[in-house]
Amino acid sequence: MSAPRLFIAGAVVGLTVGIIAAGLVGLKGAPGAAENPASGQGGGRAGGQARGGGLPAVTTAEVVASSIGRSIEAIGVGRAAKSVTLVSEATGLVETVAIKSGDAVKKGDLILKIEDAEQRIAVTRARAEYPIAKANSERYAALYEENSASRLEAEAAYNAFKAAEAELRAAEFAFSQRTIRAPFDGVVGLTSIEPGDYVRAGDVVTTIDDLSALIIEFAAPQEAARHIEIGQRVEATLAGSAGETIAGVVSAIDSRIDSVSRTLKIEATVSGAGPLVLPGATYAVRTTNAGATALGLPGLAVQWDRTGSYVWKLEGDGAAVRAAVTVLQRRDDVAIVDGDLRQGDVVIVEGADRVRPGMTFPRRAAAAQWRLSAGGAGAH
Numbered sequence: 208m209s210a211p212r213l214f215i216a217g218a219v220v221g222l223t224v225g226i227i228a229a230g231l232v233g234l235k236g237a238p239g240a241a242e243n244p245a246s247g248q249g250g251g252r253a254g255g256q257a258r259g260g261g262l263p264a265v266t267t268a269e270v271v272a273s274s275i276g277r278s279i280e281a282i283g284v285g286r287a288a289k290s291v292t293l294v295s296e297a298t299g300l301v302e303t304v305a306i307k308s309g310d311a312v313k314k315g316d317l318i319l320k321i322e323d324a325e326q327r328i329a330v331t332r333a334r335a336e337y338p339i340a341k342a343n344s345e346r347y348a349a350l351y352e353e354n355s356a357s358r359l360e361a362e363a364a365y366n367a368f369k370a371a372e373a374e375l376r377a378a379e380f381a382f383s384q385r386t387i388r389a390p391f392d393g394v395v396g397l398t399s400i401e402p403g404d405y406v407r408a409g410d411v412v413t414t415i416d417d418l419s420a421l422i423i424e425f426a427a428p429q430e431a432a433r434h435i436e437i438g439q440r441v442e443a444t445l446a447g448s449a450g451e452t453i454a455g456v457v458s459a460i461d462s463r464i465d466s467v468s469r470t471l472k473i474e475a476t477v478s479g480a481g482p483l484v485l486p487g488a489t490y491a492v493r494t495t496n497a498g499a500t501a502l503g504l505p506g507l508a509v510q511w512d513r514t515g516s517y518v519w520k521l522e523g524d525g526a527a528v529r530a531a532v533t534v535l536q537r538r539d540d541v542a543i544v545d546g547d548l549r550q551g552d553v554v555i556v557e558g559a560d561r562v563r564p565g566m567t568f569p570r571r572a573a574a575a576q577w578r579l580s581a582g583g584a585g586a587h
Contacts, residue, residue: 262566265558267521272550273503273543275535276495277434283425283443283475287486289391289417295406296384297321308397312389312415319400319412323385330382333375340364340371393417421477421484423455425492426470434496435460441475443490445483453483457494501535502549506542508556509534519555520548525567527555 303320306312347364350356396414400406423443427435439457444450455477464471475492477484508518509532520530532546548554555562 263558263561265555267553268505268556270548270550270552270554271503273501275501275543278495279427279431281425281427281492283423283490283492285421285423285486285488285490287416287418288420288422291390292414293318293387293412295410295412296408298407301400301402301404301406304400304402306395308395310395312393312395314389314391316389318387318389321385323382326382326385329378333378337371337375340368344368387412389415391417416486418480418484423475423490423492426472429464429469432471435473439494439496441492441494443492446489448483451483453477501543501545503541503543504554505556506537506540508554508559509542510559519559519562521553521568525569527562527566
């Protein structure tokens with residue numbers, strides 16, 4: 208037999224053996240393949256678990272009460288609830304400076320005293336002359352009633368008495384002007400006056416600010432003016448404070464719209480002192496008026512498909528159930544929604560895109576992972 212014929216015969220035998228071997232392997236695996244679909248264990252884990260044998264990692268949040276309000280953002284300037292610049296009413300040498308910058312003072316505390324020797328002498332003289340003039344006036348009045356003195360003498364004595372009374376009041380007033388006291392409780396500002404300095408009437412001594420409350424003045428556009436009410440919650444962020452905020456309420460609203468800027472001036476009061484309470488500082492102000500009631504939840508919890516928006520809600524047994532919602536408003540990371548939800552329901556936030564119907568999750572405390580207060584949700 209020639210070489211080509213031997214080569215062809217060997218190839219035919221080899222092909223035949225391969226086909227027979229493949230058939231035997233297929234018959235051996237056939238029973239296992241038939242059992243797998245029947246047992247229901249072929250693709251994912253029973254009970255809706257994800258492929259690979261585990262549930263997806265998720266975080267949860269609690270649905271809270273909120274409202275659909277109109278938010279207004281503006282730039283405001285803070286000022287102390289009470290603020291005064293103390294000036295000298297008299298001229299003279301400073302005898303005592305009882306405060307230093309940053310001191311907390313009470314109403315009536317001594318701030319500064321100017322030398323008052325001359326005024327003390329004047330008060331002493333006036334106090335000595337006053338009772339004499341008063342007694343003289345009363346004596347002449349009695350003599351006039353007895354016809355022992357003329358009316359002119361009685362009137363002259365009375366006028367001398369009133370002049371002495373005025374002199375005493377003037378002397379006491381001039382004496383009081385030599386002392387400056389705190390008009391209310393507050394914190395002293397900067398002062399450069401020292402004992403021995405010469406001050407003149409009108410010279411600035413220092414400032415006092417009542418930092419128990421901060422008033423932030425800002426302006427709202429004319430279109431938004433009607434949405435602002437007294438008592439409405441306000442959040443203010445101090446420029447350069449790394450996002451820290453202080454909260455207050457609208458305390459005053461101007462009676463008219465500014466004809467040039469077409470804005471309405473508004474004042475918000477923030478109670479309580481703190482490092483973020485700085486009179487004269489600039490604040491980013493945000494306020495939201497009360498609106499229709501709704502529900503608030505993290506924006507990441509809302510999913511979409513061709514049927515619309517929805518969230519995954521956990522039932523009492525931890526089963527994930529799809530709940531259709533309508534997004535009414537978004538405020539930063541908060542979604543204000545309406546739908547098949549109630550306040551207190553627990554929804555899946557992170558990992559919601561990997562959840563499938565039938566999956567069951569432990570109902571961990573949603574508040575420990577993410578929580579909005581009802582007021583906080585409404586103010587965002």
